[in-house]
Amino acid sequence: MATIFYTASSVDGFIADPGNSLSWLLTRDVDPSGPMGFQALQPRIGASVMGATTWQWLLDHDEVGALGEARTFVLSHRAFDLVDGITFTSADDEAALREVHAGVVAAAEGRDVWLVGGGDLVGQFADLGLVDExxxxxxxxxxxxxxxxxxxxxxxxxxxxxxxxxFAVARWSVLNSATLTR
Ligand SMILES: NC(=O)c1ccc[n+]([C@@H]2O[C@H](COP(=O)([O-])OP(=O)(O)OC[C@H]3O[C@@H](n4cnc5c(N)ncnc54)[C@H](OP(=O)(O)O)[C@@H]3O)[C@@H](O)[C@H]2O)c1
Incomplete structure (x- = not known):
């Protein structure tokens, strides 16, 4: 199983515009069953992880259903309303972040972990060698x-x-990953 950051970006490396809007993305043409489309990833996902801003975006746009069956973990210090299948947690040091990752991996039950974003949260996992692709x-x-x-x-x-x-789509492996098991 792998921990995968799967996302869409502008060519200058932003995943949301300064107003936190995704209109620049959602108006584009993509084939979900085409190369590296979401349908290539979705069946592999056992659990997903995101930060509070991304969760708030899903709430605001009525898109929580897009997460499907995967157990979802939201990193936050905010008091969100509880939702079935969603675990709210926080990790303010390295040990806590490792513990969160271990919990997500366990919840994925042998399938892959989808890091939804944002970028700094993925960076926090990458700092610990916990991002594979x-x-x-x-x-x-x-x-x-x-x-x-x-x-x-x-x-x-x-x-x-x-x-x-x-879209130009690409997949990379992370060379310092400490967790890749296949
Ligand atoms: N292009 C795409 O495909 C794509 C994919 C995903 C997201 N997005 C968008 O990109 C934007 C990402 O926003 P963002 O950069 O602000 O990232 P984010 O990761 O969604 O949210 C950041 C927040 O998460 C919480 N957080 C992060 N690390 C934490 C930790 N270790 N422990 C506890 N809480 C933690 C903090 O919130 P607190 O205030 O609660 O502490 C932090 O302010 C959103 O607008 C989202 O909709 C786009």
Whole structure:
């Protein structure tokens, strides 16, 4: 099983614009069953992890259902309303973050873990060698600012690169990953 950061980005490396909007992304053409489309990942996911801003975006846009059956963990210090299948937690030091990751891996029951974002949260896991792969769908737009894709220095190896309609899509393995087991 692997811990995978799967996301879409602008070509200048932002996953949301400065107003936290995804309109630049959701208006583009993509084939979900095409190369590195979501249907390639979804059956592999046993659990997913996200930060509070991403969770709030899903709530605000009535998109919680898009998470499917996977157990979901939300990292936050905020008091969100409880939702079935969603675990709210926080991790303010390395030990706590390792514990969260172990809990997510256990919940995934042998399947993969989807890191939904944002970028700094993924970076926190990457700092501990707990991210195995990056899958990025690049939309044909530069945003000039917003929420960063992955604000860390990380060595990667390109594994796959394709076109999916409007998107340039690529998959990398993370070279310092301590967790990849296949
Ligand atoms: N392009 C895409 O495909 C895509 C994918 C995912 C997300 N997005 C968007 O990108 C944006 C990401 O926002 P963001 O960069 O602010 O990231 P985020 O990770 O969604 O949210 C950041 C917040 O998560 C909480 N958090 C992070 N690490 C934590 C930890 N270790 N322990 C406890 N809480 C922690 C903190 O909230 P507290 O205030 O609760 O402490 C922090 O302010 C959102 O607008 C989202 O909708 C886009």
């Amino acid at each position: 990056l899958w990025v769908q690049y939309a044909p737009v530069a945003l000039g600012g917003g929420a960063p894709l992955l604000p860390r220095r990380l060595e990667l190896r390109l594994e796959e690169v394709e076109r999916n309609r409007d």
